[in-house]
Amino acid sequence: MARIRTTVDGLVYEDDVEPRMLLVQYLRERLGKTGTVIGCDTSNCGACTVHLDGLSVKSCSVLAVQANGSEVLTVEGLERDGQLHPVQQAFHDNHALQCGYCTPGMIMQSIDLLGDNPDPTEQEVREGIEGNLCRCTGYQNIVRAVQDAAQKMKPGATASQPASVAGGGA
Amino acid sequence: MTTVENNAPAQEIGRDRRRKEDRRLITGRTRWTDNQALTGLLHLSIVRSPFAHAEIGSIDTSAAKQIPGVVAVYTASDIGADAVQLPCAWPITKDMKSPQRPALAGSRVNFAGEGVAVVVARSAAAAKDAAELVEVDYTELEPVLDMEEALKEGATLVHPELGTNENAQWVFDSGEAGSGGSATEALSAAEKADDQVVITRRFRQQRLVPVFMEPRSTVVDPSGEQLVMWSSTQVPHILKTMLALTLGLPEHKIRVIAPDVGGGFGGKIAVAPEEVVTLLVAQKLGKPVKWTETRSESLLTAHHGRDQIQDISMAVTKDGIIKGLDVKLLADMGAYLGLVGPGVPILGAFMFNAIYKIPAYRFDCTNVFTTKTLTDAYRGAGRPEATFGIERMMDEVAVELGLEPMEFRKKNWIKHEEFPFTTVSTLTYDTGNYEAATDQAMQMFDYDGLRREQEERRKRGDVKQLGLGISTFTEMCGLAPSRVLGSLDYGAGGWETASIRMLPTGKAEVVVGVSPHGQGHETAFSQIIADKLGVPFEDVEILHGDTQSSYRGLDTYGSRSLAVGGIAMVKAAEKVVAKAKPIAAHMLEASEDDIEFTAGKFSVKGTDKGVGIQDVALAVFAAHDYPEGIEPDIDAHATFDPENFSYPHGTHLCAVEVDTETGFVQLHKYVCVDDVGTVINPLIVEGQIHGGLAQGIAQALFEEAPYDESGTLLSGTLVDYTLPSAADLINFDTANTSTPSTTNPLGVKGVGEAGTIASTPAVVNAVLDAVRQYGVSDIDMPTTPFRVWTAINSAKGTAGRADEADVASPGAGLGSTAKDMPEGGNL
Numbered sequence: 001m002a003r004i005r006t007t008v009d010g011l012v013y014e015d016d017v018e019p020r021m022l023l024v025q026y027l028r029e030r031l032g033k034t035g036t037v038i039g040c041d042t043s044n045c046g047a048c049t050v051h052l053d054g055l056s057v058k059s060c061s062v063l064a065v066q067a068n069g070s071e072v073l074t075v076e077g078l079e080r081d082g083q084l085h086p087v088q089q090a091f092h093d094n095h096a097l098q099c100g101y102c103t104p105g106m107i108m109q110s111i112d113l114l115g116d117n118p119d120p121t122e123q124e125v126r127e128g129i130e131g132n133l134c135r136c137t138g139y140q141n142i143v144r145a146v147q148d149a150a151q152k153m154k155p156g157a158t159a160s161q162p163a164s165v166a167g168g169g170a
Numbered sequence: 171m172t173t174v175e176n177n178a179p180a181q182e183i184g185r186d187r188r189r190k191e192d193r194r195l196i197t198g199r200t201r202w203t204d205n206q207a208l209t210g211l212l213h214l215s216i217v218r219s220p221f222a223h224a225e226i227g228s229i230d231t232s233a234a235k236q237i238p239g240v241v242a243v244y245t246a247s248d249i250g251a252d253a254v255q256l257p258c259a260w261p262i263t264k265d266m267k268s269p270q271r272p273a274l275a276g277s278r279v280n281f282a283g284e285g286v287a288v289v290v291a292r293s294a295a296a297a298k299d300a301a302e303l304v305e306v307d308y309t310e311l312e313p314v315l316d317m318e319e320a321l322k323e324g325a326t327l328v329h330p331e332l333g334t335n336e337n338a339q340w341v342f343d344s345g346e347a348g349s350g351g352s353a354t355e356a357l358s359a360a361e362k363a364d365d366q367v368v369i370t371r372r373f374r375q376q377r378l379v380p381v382f383m384e385p386r387s388t389v390v391d392p393s394g395e396q397l398v399m400w401s402s403t404q405v406p407h408i409l410k411t412m413l414a415l416t417l418g419l420p421e422h423k424i425r426v427i428a429p430d431v432g433g434g435f436g437g438k439i440a441v442a443p444e445e446v447v448t449l450l451v452a453q454k455l456g457k458p459v460k461w462t463e464t465r466s467e468s469l470l471t472a473h474h475g476r477d478q479i480q481d482i483s484m485a486v487t488k489d490g491i492i493k494g495l496d497v498k499l500l501a502d503m504g505a506y507l508g509l510v511g512p513g514v515p516i517l518g519a520f521m522f523n524a525i526y527k528i529p530a531y532r533f534d535c536t537n538v539f540t541t542k543t544l545t546d547a548y549r550g551a552g553r554p555e556a557t558f559g560i561e562r563m564m565d566e567v568a569v570e571l572g573l574e575p576m577e578f579r580k581k582n583w584i585k586h587e588e589f590p591f592t593t594v595s596t597l598t599y600d601t602g603n604y605e606a607a608t609d610q611a612m613q614m615f616d617y618d619g620l621r622r623e624q625e626e627r628r629k630r631g632d633v634k635q636l637g638l639g640i641s642t643f644t645e646m647c648g649l650a651p652s653r654v655l656g657s658l659d660y661g662a663g664g665w666e667t668a669s670i671r672m673l674p675t676g677k678a679e680v681v682v683g684v685s686p687h688g689q690g691h692e693t694a695f696s697q698i699i700a701d702k703l704g705v706p707f708e709d710v711e712i713l714h715g716d717t718q719s720s721y722r723g724l725d726t727y728g729s730r731s732l733a734v735g736g737i738a739m740v741k742a743a744e745k746v747v748a749k750a751k752p753i754a755a756h757m758l759e760a761s762e763d764d765i766e767f768t769a770g771k772f773s774v775k776g777t778d779k780g781v782g783i784q785d786v787a788l789a790v791f792a793a794h795d796y797p798e799g800i801e802p803d804i805d806a807h808a809t810f811d812p813e814n815f816s817y818p819h820g821t822h823l824c825a826v827e828v829d830t831e832t833g834f835v836q837l838h839k840y841v842c843v844d845d846v847g848t849v850i851n852p853l854i855v856e857g858q859i860h861g862g863l864a865q866g867i868a869q870a871l872f873e874e875a876p877y878d879e880s881g882t883l884l885s886g887t888l889v890d891y892t893l894p895s896a897a898d899l900i901n902f903d904t905a906n907t908s909t910p911s912t913t914n915p916l917g918v919k920g921v922g923e924a925g926t927i928a929s930t931p932a933v934v935n936a937v938l939d940a941v942r943q944y945g946v947s948d949i950d951m952p953t954t955p956f957r958v959w960t961a962i963n964s965a966k967g968t969a970g971r972a973d974e975a976d977v978a979s980p981g982a983g984l985g986s987t988a989k990d991m992p993e994g995g996n997l
Contacts, residue, residue, distance in 0.1 A: 047383060088197065129895075138899060
């Protein structure tokens with residue numbers, strides 16, 4: 001067992017963990033942070049993406065002991081005073097999720113992407129979330145949501161009603 | 171009592187409402203089965219066979235039992251798992267051969283990945299550690315991998331006790347059914363006639379894996395009076411009834427809960443062996459038990475889909491009129507029969523004739539056992555296979571006849587004024603307008619402009635050649651009229667139920683029998699109820715997925731939730747209004763005949779007196795004053811059994827760029843115009859189409875589950891089973907035309923499977939359209955760069971190696987080997 005001290009979504013935790021325990025297992029099994037999920041065992045799907053000291057990581061490819069002394073942010077720590085993060089809001093506004101299983105990882109990766117590139121093109125978004133798989137949406141509305149969030153997050157932008165995104169309809 | 175205000179709420183049906191479901195999903199407050207953490211919960215790990223076909227000798231569990239935290243290690247017979255017969259609900263013929271499918275194998279394993287023992291431990295990690303120490307002594311048998319070889323005299327038998335590898339043969343002949351002529355006669359007449367030809371092709375439907383993002387998980391708590399199973403399933407009601415029937419448990423002692431379910435796509439329509447094992451272990455130990463699969467376990471053992479060899483012959487006049495269609499299928503069942511597995515190819519029987527007027531049709535399907543993972547429903551289930559077969563055929567025949575492929579289709583399709591139309595396969599299409607959808611799609615696509623660009627690129631010998639592909643499809647969904655299912659020997663009906671509970675404060679709880687896993691039912695159904703009861707959208711709660719609240723239902727698959735379940739809701743709402751009406755009349759001191767109901771208000775005709783339905787709910791709660799002879803209750807329950815399927819249709823057009831030097835296929839443009847009848851929520855409809863397209867396109871370009879010569883799955887991780895990422899796809903241009911269905915009061919048609927059913931042939935037709943100029947006539951799916959490059963170069967006579975030229979070899983190539991699958995995936 002190894003003793004680790006981490007800050008997760010703003011709270012400090014100190015635990016003894018098996019050295020082989022993955023960060024995602026620590027989050028889910030020890031801290032009850034089940035908002036972060038496991039979708040594969042080869043680090044392909046990205047469903048478990050969280051931020052480690054401000055950078056996105058697939059928490060299935062980080063050992064819990066590697067997070068010792070670090071700050072972890074999960075999808076559960078994004079809301080501020082009951083206000084959704086602009087990327088969360090954009091996912092809702094643009095119907096960027098269906099079953100929602102990939103969504104926590106997709107949101108965390110999108111926030112990281114916008115940190116690097118605050119105004120990405122469609123292709124830059126597609127490449128920026130390439131490591132996160134979604135089986136429901138065909139990605140189109142996810143790409144739209146990330147670009148929508150980028151506009152809303154620009155300095156001086158004000159929250160406004162989402163544009164209609166529905167194409168057809170009777 | 172209130173005065174009627176003339177401010178009727180805006181119509182909800184047709185609004186692009188944002189989803190009610192989203193809030194918990196985007197904030198991580200989810201209830202996936204694997205999130206369950208009960209006190210004393212034990213964890214399972216299943217020991218699985220590495221061999222495709224083997225006799226099981228001794229099993230040594232002693233080392234595994236020494237691992238700290240291990241509670242028990244059970245072989246199949248220790249928990250009676252070998253004696254279980256997992257159910258198949260669709261015996262397609264009276265003499266269908268059906269092997270016993272145990273929950274764990276006792277004496278023989280029949281596919282790589284089949285469970286042989288189970289470890290129970292205090293943690294999932296300890297269970298996995300111990301599972302690796304279980305020593306199983308196997309004697310290998312010959313695997314059975316190729317369907318055609320499997321049917322030959324003297325072939326190794328998957329199940330020797332059945333005496334054959336043939337599961338069943340199912341035939342439809344329009345000559346015998348009286349719905350058309352004899353296809354056999356039509357084909358032989360065409361061969362003799364000067365003005366007709368017979369064109370024959372063989373297509374391969376590769377094996378796919380549904381790959382829902384949430385791995386399957388089951389938790390069983392046996393401690394209460396009712397045994398509770400949480401499971402990541404599409405079919406909680408069917409699962410409950412089948413557990414009772416299969417295990418002999420009293421049905422009223424079982425409660426099944428499908429909490430948040432992370433996708434299914436048909437892959438979670440099952441009574442899975444692992445669900446039964448979890449239950450048996452929980453019963454034996456009297457403790458709550460959890461099983462959650464790894465992704466590799468999921469790819470290896472959750473059911474697969476597709477996997478057919480299609481031999482199709484079409485008789486056609488030289489000027490392009492179809493005279494007959496003959497379809498011969500081999501369908502790979504894998505090692506066992508899944509819940510509806512044998513019936514999946516049969517769903518295609520009704521769809522090969524598609525949107526066309528075909529005077530003579532024969533469908534002959536043989537289901538075959540192999541030592542592979544079983545196949546069952548995957549998005550579209552039988553209909554994508556059929557649509558691929560016919561839409562590829564339409565292009566092949568057009569090329570042979572020298573006709574423009576869309577013109578050939580137009581010559582043969584059902585015209586809008588001909589609806590309702592009874593097809594050669596006996597279905598009656600209620601509504602549709604193929605011309606309207608096609609015209610709009612052709613215009614959005616700029617078909618003529620792209621044809622010009624294609625010509626220009628050809629003339630200048632561009633490295634990147636353009637190809638255009640068409641798919642004009644229809645499908646049958648909204649499963650299903652119970653009488654039709656009965657005639658097909660299906661083991662259940664196709665009805666659906668809904669109950670509405672009007673709460674004292676006027677809010678409505680709607681209990682539905684369908685069971686969502688990403689579709690947005692809570693939103694779309696709230697819109698329907700809001701309109702039908704005239705209550706605010708926010709005042710409606712949709713309850714689902716728990717057999718304790720929703721005791722009656724047939725769950726979600728076959729694009730049925732709206733087209734069948736939605737109608738049950740409408741019927742229940744009508745009953746609520748009917749029950750509330752005499753009470754409203756009593757409250758308004760008027761005759762019931764003078765009461766009318768509009769937008770949530772009962773009012774007295776010709777007056778301004780009225781009372782809201784939500785006020786009636788409070789009045790019957792108080793029950794101080796209501797008419798004599800009726801019960802103080804306006805709740806209602808309804809069951810809807812559809813009289814027909816629904817028939818969405820559409821025109822899908824795809825342009826691809828093929829790099830002739832590398833074989834890489836890049837999507838260039840994708841346009842689809844779908845007619846799904848009345849649209850309840852355009853946002854959700856568009857999302858369903860997008861996701862469906864991605865899966866259909868993935869079959870054409872990316873995905874395949876091949877086996878090696880020893881019967882080992884080669885795509886056992888997401889490294890090898892290559893789901894498309896965002897970077898592999900493009901933005902799709904989607905639109906809708908609408909010819910409302912006339913067989914249900916909402917006018918809706920299903921939308922869940924349309925995109926997947928339609929898109930695959932559009933993409934493959936486009937790829938071939940780009941490279942036919944080099945003499946290429948077919949390329950197996952997925953059309954990977956390697957296959958496309960090899961096809962071009964072998965047709966040109968410049969292939970690097972002669973053994974690589976075999977790019978379209980159905981049968982031999984059907985998963986038996988994967989020599990043409992490059993290492994590390996196929997992107």
